Amino acid sequence: MALLLTALGEQARARDDYDGPIRATQATKVHTAPSPKSKSPASNWTDKNVQDWLKKEKLDDLCDKLDGLDGSHLEEMYLEYSSDANKFKDEIRSDYQMNGKVGPKFTVALKTLFQK
Known part of the structure; x- marks a missing residue:
């Protein structure tokens, strides 16, 4: 999980809308992929x-x-x-x-x- 969060953080910092480090609570609430449904x-x-x-x-x-x-x-x-x-x-x-x-x-x- 830590490696995933680090990788996501690197991706986020490369974007224009970067708003700070990704924490586990943010990852589950904000950075979830859309449901295939x-x-x-x-x-x-x-x-x-x-x-x-x-x-x-x-x-x-x-x-x-x-x-x-x-x-x-x-x-x-x-x-x-x-x-x-x-x-x-x-x-x-x-x-x-x-x-x-x-x-x-x-x-x-x-x-x-x-x-x-």
């Missing part, structure tokens, strides 16, 4: 929004397989993809039976949705 409006989608998105992306075959999933579920899938793409691919094949071209097409649509 604020990344995309899709995070707040209902399950109906997800179904509409699947149809728009021409992934109608997945409507039954992903029935009941909302935007927060899609976001979790995207975060899992971001952290370990191979594990994600294995899971969508086994958990949602996304075989053939459907898995990669879904992955591209998911990335596009959350990387806006």
